[in-house]
Amino acid sequence: MKEAKMQKSNKTEGSERSSSVREIIDSGPLTPGILMIAGVCFLLNVLDGYDIVSMSAGATLIQSEWGLSSIEKGYILTAALLGMAMGASFLAPWCDKFGRRPMILGALICTSSCLIVSSLIQESLQQMIGVRLVTGLGIGVIMASTTAITIEYTPEKWKNFIVPIVVSGYPLGALCVGPIAQLVLPLYGWQMMFLGGGVLGFMFVPVVYFFLPESLNFMEVQKQNHVEWLRRINKSLSFVRREKIDQMPLEKISFEVRGGSAIFGKQYFMKTVVLVTCFFAAYLTIYFLLTWIPSLYESVGYSRSQGINALTLLNFGGVIGIFAIAVITLHLNLSVTLGIGFFLAAGLLVSFSAVQPDNLFSLNLMIWAIGVALYGAFTGMYTVVSRAYGVTERATGIGFSLGIGRLGAVASPILAGFLVDAGWTMYALFVVFSIPALVVSFFMFLQKC
Numbered sequence: 001m002k003e004a005k006m007q008k009s010n011k012t013e014g015s016e017r018s019s020s021v022r023e024i025i026d027s028g029p030l031t032p033g034i035l036m037i038a039g040v041c042f043l044l045n046v047l048d049g050y051d052i053v054s055m056s057a058g059a060t061l062i063q064s065e066w067g068l069s070s071i072e073k074g075y076i077l078t079a080a081l082l083g084m085a086m087g088a089s090f091l092a093p094w095c096d097k098f099g100r101r102p103m104i105l106g107a108l109i110c111t112s113s114c115l116i117v118s119s120l121i122q123e124s125l126q127q128m129i130g131v132r133l134v135t136g137l138g139i140g141v142i143m144a145s146t147t148a149i150t151i152e153y154t155p156e157k158w159k160n161f162i163v164p165i166v167v168s169g170y171p172l173g174a175l176c177v178g179p180i181a182q183l184v185l186p187l188y189g190w191q192m193m194f195l196g197g198g199v200l201g202f203m204f205v206p207v208v209y210f211f212l213p214e215s216l217n218f219m220e221v222q223k224q225n226h227v228e229w230l231r232r233i234n235k236s237l238s239f240v241r242r243e244k245i246d247q248m249p250l251e252k253i254s255f256e257v258r259g260g261s262a263i264f265g266k267q268y269f270m271k272t273v274v275l276v277t278c279f280f281a282a283y284l285t286i287y288f289l290l291t292w293i294p295s296l297y298e299s300v301g302y303s304r305s306q307g308i309n310a311l312t313l314l315n316f317g318g319v320i321g322i323f324a325i326a327v328i329t330l331h332l333n334l335s336v337t338l339g340i341g342f343f344l345a346a347g348l349l350v351s352f353s354a355v356q357p358d359n360l361f362s363l364n365l366m367i368w369a370i371g372v373a374l375y376g377a378f379t380g381m382y383t384v385v386s387r388a389y390g391v392t393e394r395a396t397g398i399g400f401s402l403g404i405g406r407l408g409a410v411a412s413p414i415l416a417g418f419l420v421d422a423g424w425t426m427y428a429l430f431v432v433f434s435i436p437a438l439v440v441s442f443f444m445f446l447q448k449c
Contacts, residue, residue: 021216021233024242026156033240037153038162040212041146042169044104047204048139049173050180051115051197052080053315055132056291057181057308058190060298066123070295074417077291079129081409083136084143089403091137092144093396100149101214103141108208111138112201119195140406143170144399151386152217153240160334160383164326167379171318171371174290178312182305213239220248271388272400278443279385279405281436282378285345287409288433289314289374292416293367296426306360310367317368321376334380335447341377342441345370349434353427374437377444384447408436 055077063073087107095103114135121127146166154162177193184192213236222229226248234244293314297307321341329337348370357363382398389397412433419429 021220021237021245024237024245025153025216025240028155028242030155030158030162031241034153034155036211037213037240038150038166040208041150042166043204044108044142044146044208045167045169046173046176047108047197047201048111048142049170049315050176051111051135051139051173051201052084053174053177053290053311054181054193054197055080056294056311057177058185058193059291060295060304061185061190062128066125068125070417070421071414072125073295074291074413076125076128076132077413078410079132080136080139081287081406081413083133083138084140085136085403085406085410086133087137087140087403088144088399088406089140091141092399092403095141095145095148095399096218096393096396099214099218100145101208101212104145104149104212105205105208107138107141107145108201108205109138111135111142112198112205114138115194115198115201117198119191119193119198140399140403144402147382147386147398149212149215151383152215159387160329160380161326163383163386164322164329164379167382168319168322168326168375171315171322171375171379175312175315175319178308178315181308222248268389268393268397272397274443274446275381275385275388275397275401276404278381278440279401280408281439282342282381283406283408284412284415284436285349285433286374286378287412288416288429289367289370291413292420292429295420296429299420300426302360310364313364313368314371315375317371318375321372321374322379324372325376325380329380329383334383335444338377338380338384338447339441339444341373341380342437342444345374345377346434346437346441348373349430349437353430353434356427377440381440381444384444 059073059077062068062076063070068076091103091107114131118128118131118135121131147163150163150166151159180196181193184196214232216233216236219229219233219236230245230248233248237244290311293311294304294307297310298304325337325341348366352366352370355362355366357366385398385401416429416433419432424432
C-alpha cells in the first residue's frame with residue numbers, strides 16, 4: 001500500500017507540486033532528526049542575531065572613540081543590513097542551483113571571518129562599512145536558506161509552529177547581546193564583541209557540516225547521477241526516520257537561477273509585491289528599535305547601561321511573543337493573528353509617545369510589550385512567505401522578499417539618524433515608526449493562510 005502511494009504520479013496543489021518525498025515527510029510525526037535540523041537552523045539564526053545587534057551595543061563607543069556624527073554612526077549600523085539585503089536578494093537564489101547546505105556553510109565561514117576582521121579595524125569608517133557590508137552578505141544567505149530548509153523537512157501540520165521557533169533564534173541572539181555587552185564592553189571594549197562572535201561562528205562550522213543535511217526537495221529534482229542522489233535522499237530520510245524510496249521521483253521539476261523572473265511572473269507578481277512591501281515596512285519599524293534604543297535612552301538622560309538593558313528587554317519580549325504566536329497559530333488563522341499583532345505593536349508605539357513614561361520601569365515595560373507584539377507578528381511572516389511559493393521558487397522568493405524588504409532595515413537607521421540630528425525626540429520618532437507597522441497589519445488581514 002505504501003509502495004503504491006510512493007510510486008503514484010504527483011499532482012499539483014496550489015503553486016507547489018507534491019512529490020513522494022514530500023508526502024513521506026508530511027505523513028509522519030516530528031522526529032529527533034527533524035528537530036535536530038530545526039535546532040541547527042535555530043542556532044544559525046542565534047549567531048546572526050548576535051552578529052547584527054552587537055554593532056548596536058558597541059556603536060556608541062565606536063562613535064565616541066572615532067569622533068563620528070550620528071549620521072556616520074547610522075552608516076555603520078546600516079552597512080550589514082544592506083549586505084543582508086544584497087545577500088538575500090542576489091546570493092540566496094543560488095541555493096536553488098547549488099543546494100542549501102553548501103551555501104549555508106560558505107556564508108557561515110564568510111560571516112565569521114568578517115567579524116574577526118571587524119575587531120581589528122583601527123579608526124577607519126570606510127573599512128568598517130565595507131567589512132560590515134560583507135558580513136551582511138553571509139547573514140542574508142543564511143536567513144533565507146535556513147527558513148527554506150526548515151520548511152522542507154517539517155511536516156505540513158507543524159510548519160506554523162516550527163518555522164517561527166527557528167526564526168526566533170534571531171531575536172534570541174540579539175537578546176544575548178545585552179548581558180554580554182554589559183560584561184565585555186567595560187573590560188575589553190567593542191572589539192571583543194566581534195572577535196568572540198567570529199570565533200563562535202567558526203566553532204559552529206563542523207556542527208553544520210555533520211548535522212545539517214541537504215534539502216530533500218533540492219535533491220529529488222536533480223537530473224544527473226540518479227544513483228548518488230537516491231543514496232543521499234535515503235540517507236536523509238533515514239536521518240529523520242522516514243521510509244526510503246526505491247527510485248528517484250518520476251516527475252521532474254527544473255531548478256534554475258531565474259532571479260526576479262521566477263517570482264515576478266504572472267503567477268506570483270502580486271504576492272511578491274505585497275510580501276516585499278510588508279517586509280520593507282516591518283523592517284523599518286524593527287530596525288529603528290534595534291539600532292537606536294540605546295542611543296535614544298542616552299539622549300533623554302539615561303545611561304548607556306540602561307539603554308542596553310532596554311534593548312535586551314525588547315528582544316526578550318520578542319522571544320516570548322514568537323513562542324506565543326507559534327502556539328496560537330496552531331489553532332487560529334495565521335494571517336489574521338499576524339494582522340492583530342502588528343496592529344497592537346503600532347498602538348503601543350503611539351501610546352508610548354502619548355504617555356511618555358516618566359520613570360524607567362514604565363518605560364522598559366512598554367519597550368518589552370512592543371517587543372512581544374512586534375517580534376511575534378514579524379516572525380510569523382516567514383511562514384507566510386515560505387508558503388507563498390513553490391519548491392522551485394522558494395529560496396528565490398524568500399530571498400527576494402527578505403532581501404528587497406531589508407532595504408527598510410537599511411533605510412531605518414539612516415532615517416532615524418537624520419531625524420535625531422534635526423532635533424526629533426524619542427517620543428516623536430515612535431509615532432513615525434508606528435506607521436509602517438499599521439501598513440503591515442492591513443496587508444496581513446488580506447492574506448489567506
